[in-house]
Amino acid sequence: MLSYRHLYRSIALFILSQVSLAGLVSYSYATDQLVNKAVQQQKQESRHNDQREAGFKQTEKSLKATRNTLANEKIKLQQQIDSLSAQFSDNESQLSHLEEKLRLETGSLGEVFGVVRQNAKNLQSYINRSITQADRHQYSPAVEAIVAAKTLPSLPQLHGLWQSFAEQIRASEEISRIRVPFIDHSGEKHQVEAVRLGAFGLVTSQGYVAWEPHKQVVMSYLKQPEDGPVLGQISGLLSGQTQVVRIDPSKGALLAQLANVPDLMDRVKSGGVVGYIILTILAIGLLIALVRGTILLVIRQKIKAQLRHPETPGNNPLGRILGVYDQEKHRNVEALELRLLEAVMDEQVHLEKGLSMLKLLAALAPMLGLLGTVTGMIETFQVITQFGNGDPKVMAGGISMALVTTVLGLISAMPMLLAHNILSSQAESIRMILEKQGIAIVATQAEKDIVAETRAQVA
Known part of the structure; x- marks a missing residue:
């Protein structure tokens, strides 16, 4: 009985020893696998780190080169700024000197320029409203040049201004036959003959007509004055004959107001x-x-x-x-x-x-x-x-x-x-x-x- 029990124990010990030996062998194998895998991963990480370190060194080298380039450009720009600042100071000093020289040389010409320009503006406004613009505007460009000028007018411009004044004075006393664009009541535009009575009015075959300076055309007044002249009645004035003609001293304002004066039927x-x-x-x-x-x-x-x-x-x-x-x-x-x-x-x-x-x-x-x-x-x-x-x-x-x-x-x-x-x-x-x-x-x-x-x- 004891021998069997001893045998069984011996067998069990043997089996346990075999199992322990197999576990040790298996554990040793797994440990070797893990070590090998860890070594391989370490090698890969080492290679990756070497590559990143090389990239960082290349980037650092590029940034240093860029920094050196920008530093050189900064030095150049600073030199240009210093040069321009010195030039600006010189220009300011020179400009101040030239302004003082201009003030001393011009003297009272500035006031003369103001007077000339104001008179040119007045003349331009007169020409734009006057019926003499229909045929007497030869020197208008000289007047417009003086009005638009920012500097002192030249002698040719002043001469043109004087010629324009003289032209308008002569036109105000002329009785001349001209052709003007006429817009009838139907809206059609055609050329008609007219007699210009100085700067007071234009007379056509239909009587007095209104001059539109912005459109450069004439149109009939809505109502003509009583005993108003027509083209056929004042033909003697062109040949120098004496003739009594009704004119509008306001140069069209009173004729335009005739349309607002009601007649007997309007009042009724x-x-x-x-x-x-x-x-x-x-x-x-x-x-x-x-x-x-x-x-x-x-x-x-x-x-x-x-x-x-x-x-x-x-x-x-x-x-x-x-x-x-x-x-x-x-x-x-x-x-x-x-x-x-x-x-x-x-x-x-x-x-x-x-x-x-x-x-x-x-x-x-x-x-x-x-x-x-x-x-x-x-x-x-x-x-x-x-x-x-x-x-x-x-x-x-x-x-x-x-x-x-x-x-x-x-x-x-x-x-x-x-x-x-x-x-x-x-x-x-x-x-x-x-x-x-x-x-x-x-x-x-x-x-x-x-x-x-x-x-x-x-x-």
């Missing part, structure tokens, strides 16, 4: 609807006055003729009254007087026909004018509410309507009132004649009745 249009109503009332009133005045004049002539021949009553107011007497003379005086009074009143109605309407229209016209005034002021205040009162032109429409309707109302009322007064006086005069004749007829009839009664009493 500014009155609006109320203005047209007032004019319609005036036309109706004048027509009534004309018709009634003609009728009363004819009646008056017929009455005068009837007074010369009372024995033959005609177709007129007095004749009809005489006809009433012929028909009613058998009646007594009281009845005859009433009949004649009735006839006179009937004739009075015919004589005064239309006069009440004329009086009504005369009273209505100023009331309509007042209505137009109120309407215009309402419109003006509405415009002020919308746009303010900064621009008077915005309010001009309403104010114009207010004033024009007032004027139209007064102008319409005055002739109608005058006509009504004249026609009423004529009708009253005719009525007085009729009443006088009627009273005379009644008096004559009363005398006849008294004579007849006296004879009857005597008999």
Whole structure:
């Protein structure tokens, strides 16, 4: 039993010894592999480090070379800066010396240059606005050169300035025929003949024309002055003949303002609807006055003729009254007087026909004018509410309507009132004649009745 146990232990020890030996062998092999691998990695790192060290040395060498180059350039630039600074100081000193020398040499020429340049600017502005630019601008380049100059003008430039002054003076007194580009109302441009009246105006076959200096063309004014000259009327001036011509002393400003001056139709249009109503009332009133005045004049002539021949009553107011007497003379005086009074009143109605309407229209016209005034002021205040009162032109429409309707109302009322007064006086005069004749007829009839009664009493 013990021997087996001893055997088993011996076997187990042997097996353990074999296993330990195998582990040692395996461990030794793994250790050798790791050592070899570590040696190889160390060799690779050593080679890599050598390469990096070589690169670093090459970069260091390149940077040192660049630093040396930049240091050399810095030295050169510093030398240039020192040279330029010295040159700048010399230039400043020389410039100061030259400025002082220029100031001493020029003296008062600087003030002369200022005066010359200012006069050149004034002359250039005059030439650009004047109609003499159309044909008298030979020396304008010399004037423009002086205006644009920054230094003292030369003698040729001063001579050109003097020649330009002389040219404009001569042009202001010339009457010359020229050809100018003309733009008509359709926008087409063509050449036309014109007469230049000094520096005051250009006259073509259409009258005065406006010179546009920026476009170098002429255009017609919107409105020509009354008795304004045309090309055919002033041809005698070119031959030296004496002729009276209307000119614009403002050189076109007054002619341009003529377009803003309203004529009669423009003023009537500014009155609006109320203005047209007032004019319609005036036309109706004048027509009534004309018709009634003609009728009363004819009646008056017929009455005068009837007074010369009372024995033959005609177709007129007095004749009809005489006809009433012929028909009613058998009646007594009281009845005859009433009949004649009735006839006179009937004739009075015919004589005064239309006069009440004329009086009504005369009273209505100023009331309509007042209505137009109120309407215009309402419109003006509405415009002020919308746009303010900064621009008077915005309010001009309403104010114009207010004033024009007032004027139209007064102008319409005055002739109608005058006509009504004249026609009423004529009708009253005719009525007085009729009443006088009627009273005379009644008096004559009363005398006849008294004579007849006296004879009857005597008999």
